Amino acid sequence: MDELDILKKDWKQQEASLPKLSYNEIYKMLWKKSSSIVKWIFIISILELLFWGVLNISLSDGEFWKRMEVINLKEFTVIVYILSYAVTFYFIYRFYRNYKKISSTDDAATLMKNILTTRKTVKYYIGFIIISTALTSLVYAYFTIFHHAATTEVENVANYSFTVTQWLILSGVLIFSIGVFLGIIWLFYRLIYGILLNRLNKNYKELKNLEG
Amino acid sequence: MDKELEHQFITNLEKHQNIAHKICRIYTNDQDSHKDLFQEITIQLWKAYPKFRGEAKFSTWMYRVALNTAITLYRKKKRGIKTQDFDSVHFKIKSEEYDGEVEENLKLMYAAISELNDIEKALVFLYLEEKNYREISETLGITEVNARVKMNRVKTKLKSIINP
Numbered sequence: 101m102d103e104l105d106i107l108k109k110d111w112k113q114q115e116a117s118l119p120k121l122s123y124n125e126i127y128k129m130l131w132k133k134s135s136s137i138v139k140w141i142f143i144i145s146i147l148e149l150l151f152w153g154v155l156n157i158s159l160s161d162g163e164f165w166k167r168m169e170v171i172n173l174k175e176f177t178v179i180v181y182i183l184s185y186a187v188t189f190y191f192i193y194r195f196y197r198n199y200k201k202i203s204s205t206d207d208a209a210t211l212m213k214n215i216l217t218t219r220k221t222v223k224y225y226i227g228f229i230i231i232s233t234a235l236t237s238l239v240y241a242y243f244t245i246f247h248h249a250a251t252t253e254v255e256n257v258a259n260y261s262f263t264v265t266q267w268l269i270l271s272g273v274l275i276f277s278i279g280v281f282l283g284i285i286w287l288f289y290r291l292i293y294g295i296l297l298n299r300l301n302k303n304y305k306e307l308k309n310l311e312g
Numbered sequence: 313m314d315k316e317l318e319h320q321f322i323t324n325l326e327k328h329q330n331i332a333h334k335i336c337r338i339y340t341n342d343q344d345s346h347k348d349l350f351q352e353i354t355i356q357l358w359k360a361y362p363k364f365r366g367e368a369k370f371s372t373w374m375y376r377v378a379l380n381t382a383i384t385l386y387r388k389k390k391r392g393i394k395t396q397d398f399d400s401v402h403f404k405i406k407s408e409e410y411d412g413e414v415e416e417n418l419k420l421m422y423a424a425i426s427e428l429n430d431i432e433k434a435l436v437f438l439y440l441e442e443k444n445y446r447e448i449s450e451t452l453g454i455t456e457v458n459a460r461v462k463m464n465r466v467k468t469k470l471k472s473i474i475n476p
Contacts, residue, residue, distance in 0.1 A: 106418065107418065107470075115330055118334065118337075119346075130321075130354065135352060135386075136352065204380050210453050303429075
């Protein structure tokens with residue numbers, strides 16, 4: 101007899117030593133809280149979507165709009181806001197659709213894929229936030245500086261005006277600090293991802309390798 | 313949730329609970345984790361039960377949901393490192409039935425199984441449960457060819473532990 105056959109035979113005998121739960125013990129388990137990864141992903145994703153949504157709204161108080169008007173960016177800001185709301189709602193809708201698709205009765209690969217897709221939706225949303233924040237920050241920074249230069253008294257302008265090198269340094273510092281700030285946010289997300297999805301990603305790869 | 317459904321579910325699970333316990337044995341190394349995983353499997357089965365229409369056998373359906381829970385849905389709780397002897401707690405090999413070498417080999421193989429990755433464990437489990445390749449490929453969502461290749465690899469891996 102082959103070793104694996106012996107193992108198979110022994111496996112059957114192991115059944116005798118398995119625990120046996122009673123009807124009541126099982127009944128009690130039905131009402132316990134699940135600690136499934138899907139639940140965590142759902143909670144964390146909703147928190148992220150809310151966080152960015154609320155941040156977006158709370159930053160745009162009256163003061164903010166006045167400042168935008170001063171630097172002639174009111175229309176631009178309105179458009180940016182409409183766009184970002186539209187995109188946010190689109191992502192929430194996608195997230196909901198993907199989330200509903202997750203079912204424990206699917207085969208293992210499909211289940212994993214659906215969970216990863218759901219999480220990816222949030223990842224793309226964060227990517228969108230980061231890129232759009234970077235772009236709009238640059239536009240605002242440019243207009244703020246430009247506006248400042250345009251409204252300052254002529255004799256003072258000479259004192260304040262920058263040489264090309266100084267402009268380059270200023271832009272460099274601006275881009276660098278926006279980059280660092282967004283980079284930190286990105287790293288933070290990679291960390292959440294790592295913790296949440298490491299095992300799932302690994303298993304999915306392991307399962308699907310060899311398949312085209 | 314209606315009482316009749318609840319009763320039906322618990323009766324079914326009580327009858328087929330071995331499937332879940334065996335999965336817990338493969339995927340966990342101590343009794344607390346075994347209990348935890350069993351509980352999560354029960355919760356997942358119960359949540360999915362309204363969708364179970366009885367087209368498949370309860371046991372077939374249960375294999376799928378329970379394995380999905382073990383591989384994907386279950387989040388291991390962080391525990392203090394426990395140094396319990398694996399075979400003494402988990403697999404009870406009846407010494408009187410085997411000669412020394414066979415018993416030793418079985419111990420080695422069970423220990424080796426506990427070291428496999430999640431997917432390999434699923435394959436070994438389905439093999440030990442005598443599922444055919446069609447069922448294996450449907451449960452895992454991979455092609456039969458892929459299932460065969462992977463299965464052969466795991467078998468070779470286990471055998472090589474005994475005959476290095």
